[in-house]
Amino acid sequence: QNQDQTVFVSPSSVAIALAMTYNGASGNTQQAMAKALELQGMSLAEVNQANAALRSALENPGKNVQLSIANSLWARQGVEFKPDFLQNNQQFYSAEITDLDFGSPQAATQINDWVRQKTQGKIRQIVDQLKPDDVLFLVNAIYFKGDWTNEFDKRETTNKPFYRTNGTSKTLPLMSRTGDYRYYETEQFQAVSLPYGDRRMSLYVFLPKSKSTLAKFTKALTPENWQTWMQQFRMRSGTVQIPRFTLEYDVELKNTLSALGMDIAFDPRRASFDRLSTTPMKIDQVKHKTFIEVNEKGTEAAAVTSVGIVTTSVRVDTPFKMTVDRPFFCAIRDNRTGTLLFLGTIVEPK
Numbered sequence: 001q002n003q004d005q006t007v008f009v010s011p012s013s014v015a016i017a018l019a020m021t022y023n024g025a026s027g028n029t030q031q032a033m034a035k036a037l038e039l040q041g042m043s044l045a046e047v048n049q050a051n052a053a054l055r056s057a058l059e060n061p062g063k064n065v066q067l068s069i070a071n072s073l074w075a076r077q078g079v080e081f082k083p084d085f086l087q088n089n090q091q092f093y094s095a096e097i098t099d100l101d102f103g104s105p106q107a108a109t110q111i112n113d114w115v116r117q118k119t120q121g122k123i124r125q126i127v128d129q130l131k132p133d134d135v136l137f138l139v140n141a142i143y144f145k146g147d148w149t150n151e152f153d154k155r156e157t158t159n160k161p162f163y164r165t166n167g168t169s170k171t172l173p174l175m176s177r178t179g180d181y182r183y184y185e186t187e188q189f190q191a192v193s194l195p196y197g198d199r200r201m202s203l204y205v206f207l208p209k210s211k212s213t214l215a216k217f218t219k220a221l222t223p224e225n226w227q228t229w230m231q232q233f234r235m236r237s238g239t240v241q242i243p244r245f246t247l248e249y250d251v252e253l254k255n256t257l258s259a260l261g262m263d264i265a266f267d268p269r270r271a272s273f274d275r276l277s278t279t280p281m282k283i284d285q286v287k288h289k290t291f292i293e294v295n296e297k298g299t300e301a302a303a304v305t306s307v308g309i310v311t312t313s314v315r316v317d318t319p320f321k322m323t324v325d326r327p328f329f330c331a332i333r334d335n336r337t338g339t340l341l342f343l344g345t346i347v348e349p350k
Contacts (some may be wrong), residue, residue, distance in 0.1 A: 001150060003214070003218070004165050004347060005349050006108070006249065006337075008290050008343075008345075008346070009249070009288060009303070009343065009346050010142055010290055010301075010342050011342075011343060012069075012303065012341050013140045013305040014140075014286070014288060014305050015113075016069070017139065017140040017286070017306070017307050018257075018286070018307065019037070019051050019093075020071060020073070020158075021138050022034075022039070022059040023084075023088045024082070024273045024275045025275065025276070027271065028270070028273040029265050029271050029272040029273065031260040032089045032261055035260075036259045036260040036261045045342035048088055048300055050193075052296055053235075054339065055093075055094070056174045057334075058334060058337065059203055061197070062132065062196075062197045062199075063198045064146065064147040064198075065145070065146040065197040065198075065200070066142075066145040066197060066302075067144050067145070068118065068141075068143045069142050070094075070140070070142075071089070071093045071094060071146075072095055072097070072098065073096070073097045073098070073112055073138055073139075073325050074110075074139065075097065075099055075135070075329055076134065076136065076261055077100060077102070079135045079136075080277060080278065080280060081136070081277050084275065086234070087100065088348045089138075089348045092292065095255070098110075100316065107130050108127045111137060112124065112281075112308075114141075115304050117302060118140050118304075119142075119291070120302065122302035123302050123304045126139065126287055126304045126306045127287075131310070134284070134309075136281075136308075136309040137299055137308055138307040138309070139304065139307075140180040140303075142301075142302065142303045142305070142341065143301075143302045143340060144299070144301045146298050146332075147297045147298040148297065148299075149197060149198070149199055151297055151298070152177045153296070154296050156175065156176040157173050157174065157296065158173070158174060158176070159172065159174075160241075160325060161325065162170065162325050163325055164326075164327070165213070165327055172243045172244075173243065173244045174244075174323070174324070175295075176240070177240055178238070178239045180235055180237050181236065181238060181240065182195075182202075182233040182234065182235055183235075183236040183320055184234070185320065187209070187219065187289070188209060188212045189209060190206075190209070190322045191206045191209050191229065192205050192238075192322055193205070193233055196298060199335070201332065201334050201341075202333055202335060203294070203299055204270050204320075204332075205240075205242060205322075205328055205330045206328060207322060207324050207328045214328070214329065214347065217329055217337055218317050218345065220289075236319070236321075237319050238319045238321060239322070240322050241322070242294070243324060244296065245292075245293050245294055245349035246350060247293075247349065248289075248291050250287070252285060252286065252287055253286040253287075254266055254286055257286060266269070266282060266284070271312060274292035275349070280312045281310065281311055281312060281329055282310060282312045283307060284309065285308040285338045286305065287306045287308070288306075289303065290302065290303045290344075298340040299332065322326070327344070327346060327348075330344060331343035331344075
């Protein structure tokens with residue numbers, strides 16, 4: 001829907017926050033969420049154990065890379081929540097659970113302070129104000145900082161035009177480096193893997209060819225194609241030029257998740273969260289914020305997802321050259337587990 005706009009999200013953050021919420025869903029609501037989150041055929045115990053195992057696998061990302069995943073539940077004082085729901089979130093998601101006075105003017109500040117702390121100050125606010133029918137916030141925060149395996153030399157950074165979708169251009173600092181990289185090229189795009197630290201994690205950059213477009217690329221971006229592409233990268237020598245940029249993005253995911261099939265979870269008449277509380281409840285909002293900075297030294301990125309619950313009553317010798325001077329797609333991937341920590345389309349870098 002936003003083909004001509006920058007979009008940058010953390011699939012991992014959204015998935016973890018919704019998996020925590022999934023522990024409270026029952027009946028048709030649980031089935032709808034399972035469909036949207038691709039959890040069909042898995043028991044709740046398997047979902048929880050898989051999330052715990054994934055977090056454990058991601059906890060040691062290697063040399064010169066930081067990755068932290070934090071979870072929290074902020075519950076309204078006086079509302080009774082099911083013990084199993086709280087215990088599962090503590091046990092499998094290491095969620096900090098706070099019994100909060102939602103009537104206090106400081107309540108929203110307390111949640112936002114936690115967010116700021118867990119994202120190293122990169123995201124400062126996820127909750128604006130608390131409404132009378134708010135009863136629970138499930139919050140996930142991911143913070144990533146990685147130094148390039150081979151840094152870009154600042155002396156090689158030069159101001160060059162970056163061409164927008166509409167044909168106009170703006171001047172941006174393009175970092176440049178020549179070396180050996182895992183690279184893949186088709187008739188539609190060029191792609192390079194820029195590794196961090198000991199190469200466990202990388203920034204993958206996909207640049208549509210000039211005769212193609214970012215919109216065409218995103219249409220081809222299916223799970224099947226992604227898996228195929230990941231197997232095609234081979235070491236090649238070449239030159240990479242990529243913008244130095246900083247980006248902040250936020251989005252409300254209610255419409256997106258409804259389109260994926262879990263609209264029932266937002267419907268006050270049909271939502272069922274019996275495993276969460278005896279009080280009738282629904283998901284009111286799923287807010288998502290991200291931050292990324294890419295420079296000569298490396299990459300820093302953060303993401304926060306808040307789910308608000310309310311009551312309802314082989315080497316090729318020819319060197320390549322890849323100049324990322326037009327809208328492109330990128331993703332930060334853990335090469336060991338295949339986890340996509342961040343991904344997005346960069347249309348208007350700043």
